[in-house]
Amino acid sequence: MSIAPHPPEHSGSPAAAPATGVGFARDLASWGARRALVHAGRVVSYADLARLVDDRAARLGPVRRLVLLEMASDVDSVATYLAALAGGHPVVVVDAARPDVVAATRAAYDPDVVARGDVLDEQRDGTAHDLHPELAALLSTSGSTGSPRLVRLSAENLQANAESIAAYLPLRGDDLAALSLSLHYCYGLSVLHTHLLRGAGVLLGDASVVDPCFWAAAREHGATSLAGVPHTFELLDRVGLDTVAPDSLRYLTQAGGAMAPDRVRSYAELGQRRGFDLFVMYGQTEATARMAYLPPDLAGTRPGAIGVPVPGGRFDLAEVPGAPEGTGELVYEGPNVMLGYAEHPDDLARGREVTRLRTGDLARRGDDGLWEVVGRLSRTAKVLGLRIDLDRVERALVADGVRALVAGTPPTDGATEQLVVAVEPRATGGSARLVARVRRLVTALTGLPAAAVQVHPVPQLPRLANGKPDHRGVAALAAPAPERATTAATGVRDVLGEVLGRPVGDDDTFAGLGGDSLTYVETSVRLEEALGHLPADWHLRTVAELEAGTTTRTRRGRGVETNVVLRAVAIVAVVGTHADLFTLLGGAHLLLALAGFNLARFALGDVTRRERVQRLLTAAARVVVPAVLWIGGTALLLGAYPWQTALLVNGFLGPPGWTEPAWHHWFVEALVLLVLGVAALVAVPVLDRTERRWPFWFPVALTLLALLTRYELVPLPDGDVIHRAPVVAWLLTLGWAVARARTTGHRLVVSALAVLTVPGFFADDARSAAVIVGLLLLTWSRQVRLPGLLARLAATLAGASLYIYLTHWQVYPHLEDDLPALATLLSLVVGVAVWRAVTTTERRLRR
Template sequence: MRPVGWNESTQHTMTITHTETKALNLARGSDQHTALITDDGDLSYDDLRERVAARRDELGATRRLVLIEASAALEPVVTYLASLEAGHPVLLVEPTVQASDGGPSSDFEPIINRADALIDRFDPDVIARVDNNQWMLHEARPGTRHELHPDLAMLASTSGSTGSPKVVRLSRENVLSNASAISEYLELGAHDRAITTLPLHYCYGLSVLNSHLVAGASVRLTSRSVVEAELWDDFEAVQATSFAGVPYTFELLEKTEFLSRELPSLRYVTQAGGRLDPERARKFIQLGRHRGFDFITMYGQTEATARMAYVPSDLAETAVGTIGVPIPGGQFRIDSPPSSDVGELVYTGPNVMMGYGHGTQDLALGVSTTELRTGDLARQRDDGLYEIVGRSNRLAKIYGLRIDLDHVEQQLDAVGLSVKAVSSAERLKLFVTTERKCAPVADYATSQWGLPAHSVEVHVVAEFPRTPSGKTDTVALLRFANSRSAAFASPAADHTAETLRARIAHLLGTPHAVIGDSFADLGGDSLSYVEVSLHLEELVGVLPRTWPTMSMVELAEYGAQRRAVPSREIPRSRRRLTRIEVPIVLRAVAIVLIVATHGDLFFLQGGAHLLLVIAGYNLARFHLTNRSDRLRTRAMLASVASLAIPAIVWIGCVTLVASAYATATVFLVNNFVGSPQWTSEWRYWFLEAMLWSILLVVVLLAIPAVRRWERRWPFAFALAILALTLVVRTVALGGVHAEGTEMYALSTVAWCIALGWVIARIATRTQRLLVSALSVVCVISFFGQPLRAAIVIGGVLLLLWVTSLPAPRWLVGIIATLAGASFFTYLTHWQVYPGIETYSPLLATLASLVVGLLVWKFYTFIVSRARTLVRKATTDRAQRHHQPLGL
């Protein structure tokens, strides 16, 4: 690299001059009118033209490719204008890696200066940049080794937003026509004065400079950020009339004093560079109406030089969310299927690029396209305005489902979850800025779009990285996600996932399990939930709410993330504490309340109804997952069998020995044929309510349309089921409060299952508040006993708002054991406490809990042994017939 002017007779280079190349003169103001304002003073158009002429002489007559590090300062602008006037194609790049507002966070690996990458790819003949605090022109050679097309005026980099090395080839007509069109629809004149709030190497920022110079207006050059008070002091001092911003600009402005600052010279504000949130747009439109400036939304792409559409200022409020109308000289059409008014937006006009460039071989190419397929999905409204509804190349295909990533971000933002979305390898990768949003975002994504849990990744970043133009840097996000995925795909991580698989396979008796399976995939249910969750917490720590649907790989990744977070010193008093999931605690507390109340140790009713709510919650978590319809049905029927078989066996044996129950009770149908008065036949109402509710759900979801509704609107569907059960309850009761066996009949308690279902489907804070209020109303209106209602409400609210509770390590085992044995305790305690409660209610309670535990362990052993024998028999049979097992 040598300064301009260096020469060497032995330098072999291709020297090509194009005398037919026409100059592109953008500085068109009156001689004495101010053109540029810098920190060092004003520069008139006459002064500017003198500087441009001198710089043109420095660049020489030979037409060459000039790369300019384009900071918002006088020398880069002079070099840019001189290059265009001399016919030298220019490539504007960012001067340095941006480290200001919106730059990449420390979570991301450093971004290589894009100028270096473009130098390597396009081998510019002259590089203009600051060197040792002095503006320098360095030439790689005295001439050029490139063949440059006569119409080529500029190479515009698109790598800031896409990460692609390609550039956009722009002609003189592209640059001039777009600058003139912008000047026309903004009605720019010599009285206008812009201030540079966007980088000049960004096509939007450059279009501000070009359009003002073509109109003979003025531009204040500054590199200050919109969050700096000095910029607005300067704005007032030079009486600027406009500034430009991308969506992120207006996010920043809301955090400053801009909204309350009077700027009497401000005539208009322009916004482009992405979709601005409609509410934020309305705020600035209304502010402008109050302060006397116009807020003008614009739409464009680098491939169209800058702008393609704008919203006329008189339509600003009624056209929020649209891109308006084409700029002067441009036209839109929508390529849509015959049955739809939505299709890809296609633009034609004199500002459409010559084509893309991928390397030096493309610099000699002419026009390769006459229209621009924007990649945006749009429709034209009845009022003639165009509206973007999505992005075709932001459509990801994940497990056969087409997912609009922009729609994902908008939907999550609408429920108060600010998220950025990318997609790779059939996975939806979502990014949040706080760890507490991970679970609700994952829950919402899997339920809203019907995605398998293992296809959704949620990553936490300190802040969303942005390109220098203010757009979300999706390339940096994807690189970050991929680096995390690569770390968890290491042999050590695979071993961790395999450890989890082996543990769960052993506990569930599913040797065929693979690391891509989840607890729910393997048929886990409420009976095995407690034991499995405790074992997993030993390996990965406190589990997230969504762990039943997470694969072994995802659980291993979750554990690795937790271990990667630097640990803080834990006070000695807290080292003996651990955390346990709220559903487990509630199951343990509920069964103790039930048994102790029946055993006359104390009288606190409500535990059984609370267990029904938890049963509905677990039904949705474990079985109504995003598996195939066949697997969901099989899982629910298996759950029914796991409850019905031991219950029928136990009650049947008791009846054979002591003639205790009628046949209807043995087969759990007392609800339908039993007496309306309380008798011993009603003792198992709780089991009947659970079993028949699950079977009703199976029947309901057997209807294809209903299945589609449930998958598409999981929360709304669950809420509708709750409403339906409440209507049935009201009709069955003939009023509000339940009395006698009305508190235990299937028709009047199914709402408890539905309520748990709704709780499992909550994805936002608003939904949580709504369900909290609804729960209180449902419970109070049902029970005529305040204490009973309070117990159920307390448990429901705890389930709604708290994921886990701290507990001494020695107590966790007791709680888990009580919860795990809760079903068998309820089943057997009716035969245990009656003979003991007269002498000792405490002993009666403890005996019931112990017997329930022993029966649970015995049943678990029998089932495990049976599975082993079945597998052994299957293996022996396959070996005898030389057949593969098909595992």
């Protein structure tokens, strides 16, 4: 990318007139009760959004400050973004899912406010920066390799480009865009901007277009448009847009890189049959978003063209020596051209430095007036919609001691462009290890999934006759499509496929594939082994995102989630106490809190209400089936249990006081009943919406309500109290609240609830202390590091905890009097063996 220079305007200063803000962000209230945003079943009107924005703007204050926003696809992130735009606060938009990029940007620009959702972390009262009056937003170019260089956009840029896009798209006030694009990306933001400009709605969420819940929400809310990059349309090929698209769909938009003409033509023809239009668009972050579009009636006959300039813009060609006649560098002019780049906080005071944007693309104008891009001038590649600086990747590899050359492959036969890396293996270490290492480095640097990076060991790096790197020779190493399909399998995909017994794609997540608390332990430990690091929200990240975040382990030991360690400790405490090896009570009650923690993470995710209920019922079934089979089997064969215990109704129909063996499985019974209770709650639309609106305070309120039975304010039948589901429900909801605690204030609230409510519940101070300590550890420390062997042992015991609990009653009594240590060890071993047998059988049946 090169830019035509423009004399710098006078720098901004603290005394400069404050920016007036961006029009579409200021005028939200004018659209009244119209639908603005839809997220996780919650519909936010323009009036509601305006109130959220006004509140957030008041918190930002009247003094213009530099805001760094960790952008996610949710209502709070959008409200904070719009508050910054409306109040004239320059906002740096970064991906909330990339903590490395967040940290690098924060270090480079020293923001005055760091925002994540509705949390504003103020670094200072005023500003440390000289902010130009026109500066409104700073965005990374569509692909980031960790460079601090940002695009400086003005309020005029944002407003003008939104108006020009809305002028050629058939936008209506009742439209709803189903957004699968990230909002830190200029394309995703442009969809938001244009719809807000016209008083239309946007359906937010993290689901991919291959996720059934994406289309369920699109159908439920009547989505009328879908925006995608070329990779999005490849995914649509897999799911079959013709079969999943709602009848309300009126048009598609495509940008973010050139899409193969055959695919353009195919979707244009599908649109003719189904009644929707396809708008192919061309743009760059440096032009705010869009520079050209192809009218939909030409998509079938001119699928290789970028079309005509957007309203208010114009194209020209700059001469390129040696280029064919009629071909030159495409140059764009219009009100949406950026102010310039920023690489340092001092650049934030600079005004307009660009009027003519040299795109770096070789182009020509056809006889019919349509513009076509025929090549690139610079060393960049666009892969899956991300623009990658190939030279920067090369330099990073060399700096890491790898002799390598990097090239990009253009789309052929509809295949997505990929990165191709040629490497010279060292004398020692082996090619396979080097290939894996280079792929990890490149994916971490670029944010690309591993499947988009080909690494080829070569005896010598290809060179031209003059000794310069032969990048065309590197590109020629690219494997053909069938071979790519064979080599695309990754460690992440293999682990998920093996544990869950299902086919896995780049856009699948552990939670979306049906993972739950019974399978996540083994999955998390194996992924940590494969990746070297596992983020706290790994279960919600796609395979591609997990691959992109791959890092090498630099610390000793292995990171294990705290709740995994606590599950292992709790089940050992249960078995060891029962076998008289030691006395450490409270393990089963702590397991209930951990169950609530995991229900919130896996079953109560950002999916439809029906999907939530289905996941909860599935979770209950995965406990009920083995429990009834085991308890019922031992009852029939050994006469061990009454029928009330075998059917998990002992708490209601069994003896009122603790009677062995009738009450042995109180924990399993309570767990199942409480999970079914949560399913009944979220099945009620108003309660489901309330939980989504207040994800932390909803389980806190449930905990306070459940304390009525814990403190016997609601009369219950006499007998054993601390083992009945209605009385222990507050522990499960408290664990749920811990999972939703996102701020220090939230953690203090759940900590206070634990410290204040657990004492007195048991007639044993040590038991109370054990439960409190477990809850506090779960609240304040999400991960601990353990030696590799101990980490694996903890994961195994945690994963097998249900089966250990079920089976240990039939093992330890035979040895507890004389050999309590052996009784404990054998109980654990038998439970693990049964768990392994069940999971292996289950995976085979799934396959």
